[in-house]
Amino acid sequence: MWSPQDLRCLPHAPVPLHLHRIRYNARFESAFDNAAPFLFPMLRSTVMRPLTTLGLLAFSICEVCCAQPLIPEGGITVRIDEILIDKFPEILARLTILDPSGRAIRKLERRDMVLVEDEAFLKLDRFELDSTPISVVVALDLSGSMVEALGDVKTAAARYFRILEDYDEAALLVFADKPRLLSDFTTRHESLITSLWPLRAYGPTALYDSIHFAALRLKGRPGRRVLILLTDGQDQNQDGTARQSLRSLSEALKTADDADVIRYVIGLGPRINQDELKQIAGELGGVYYTSRSQDLEEMYVKIARNLKNRMEVSYVTPNVLVDGTWRTLEVRVSSRGFFGAGSALYLAPGRYVIEIPGHGYNRLDPDALKGQKLLLNLRDVKLKAILSGSGEDLSQWLDQYYKKP
Numbered sequence: 101m102w103s104p105q106d107l108r109c110l111p112h113a114p115v116p117l118h119l120h121r122i123r124y125n126a127r128f129e130s131a132f133d134n135a136a137p138f139l140f141p142m143l144r145s146t147v148m149r150p151l152t153t154l155g156l157l158a159f160s161i162c163e164v165c166c167a168q169p170l171i172p173e174g175g176i177t178v179r180i181d182e183i184l185i186d187k188f189p190e191i192l193a194r195l196t197i198l199d200p201s202g203r204a205i206r207k208l209e210r211r212d213m214v215l216v217e218d219e220a221f222l223k224l225d226r227f228e229l230d231s232t233p234i235s236v237v238v239a240l241d242l243s244g245s246m247v248e249a250l251g252d253v254k255t256a257a258a259r260y261f262r263i264l265e266d267y268d269e270a271a272l273l274v275f276a277d278k279p280r281l282l283s284d285f286t287t288r289h290e291s292l293i294t295s296l297w298p299l300r301a302y303g304p305t306a307l308y309d310s311i312h313f314a315a316l317r318l319k320g321r322p323g324r325r326v327l328i329l330l331t332d333g334q335d336q337n338q339d340g341t342a343r344q345s346l347r348s349l350s351e352a353l354k355t356a357d358d359a360d361v362i363r364y365v366i367g368l369g370p371r372i373n374q375d376e377l378k379q380i381a382g383e384l385g386g387v388y389y390t391s392r393s394q395d396l397e398e399m400y401v402k403i404a405r406n407l408k409n410r411m412e413v414s415y416v417t418p419n420v421l422v423d424g425t426w427r428t429l430e431v432r433v434s435s436r437g438f439f440g441a442g443s444a445l446y447l448a449p450g451r452y453v454i455e456i457p458g459h460g461y462n463r464l465d466p467d468a469l470k471g472q473k474l475l476l477n478l479r480d481v482k483l484k485a486i487l488s489g490s491g492e493d494l495s496q497w498l499d500q501y502y503k504k505p
């Protein structure tokens with residue numbers, strides 16, 4: 101039986117793995133899968149030494165949890181969309197900053213922004229526009245009630261496609277009784293515009309199924325994944341007696357959250373449910389309302405501008421300890437007489453040692469390991485034993501340990 105004292109004598113070369121996501125349900129399986137290419141060569145070099153029958157892997161698990169923006173009435177909206185810690189102690193944050201009218205502020209300077217981590221003021225090292233490409237699904241409600249507004253809808257959507265950068269990929273989705281993908285992801289934006297003109301409005305509104313369908317199309321796409329949804333009503337059948345969609349709103353939103361989809365919702369007319377549209381947009385998107393279809397073009401332009409004017413800032417955290425603790429980042433912005441602030445939690449990396457007990461070189465040979473269920477031991481940075489078991493056991497432990505405080 102191995103002890104922590106035995107482990108201190110074992111030769112090993114820790115391999116850092118950094119997992120950074122906006123949600124905080126870390127899974128051990130993904131970490132282990134990513135580690136495998138590095139792990140097995142390391143095992144070979146380790147087990148060739150006398151009395152060595154353990155392979156060691158040290159990795160960092162990093163998670164981010166975004167909080168609500170702290171917005172004074174009529175002030176600036178500051179939203180922290182993402183915090184990346186793969187170059188820890190350097191921290192990279194991506195921000196959306198909107199003026200009181202909901203438009204992205206385009207001419208910010210370094211002096212307009214203050215960063216604070218756990219009450220310590222920070223030096224801003226990097227300050228520039230985020231150039232990450234986007235993959236966007238434009239989803240249009242074509243239910244029967246959209247007949248009169250349809251011409252303005254087509255014009256507004258066409259304007260949005262023309263604003264996209266050449267490297268941005270877009271898809272066109274329409275929905276009435278069910279969602280239909282008119283054009284899959286492409287950088288040939290003129291072809292999307294051509295697909296708009298023959299559209300006709302008819303039938304009920306399968307709103308929730310369309311969100312679910314769009315999220316599945318966006319899942320795994322490169323860059324930022326965005327859904328821009330236009331609707332003039334609620335999810336309902338032709339008679340208005342029940343919903344049309346097969347899936348519930350909660351099911352659709354879970355699919356979108358799992359795919360990290362940013363959702364912008366445009367509500368047209370008096371029949372919309374504003375509370376529901378806010379729920380669809382969530383914390384990272386936005387909701388726009390209008391009673392006039394002539395205003396749609398301006399709204400699509402505003403969404404395009406907000407997506408293209410996200411900021412990237414970086415700093416070196418004053419707390420360089422690799423201790424797996426939650427830390428608070430606050431961003432304060434002042435511009436043109438207005439003020440706003442937003443805050444978010446992020447999880448600093450924590451180092452752990454995963455041991456794979458074995459019985460000599462043959463036992464640890466990658467070919468010999470195929471098809472076998474490995475037993476794993478988890479120890480903390482001080483080599484104190486925490487848990488022994490299978491990958492599933494470690495997954496449950498990590499899920500419990502990395503809960504938001």
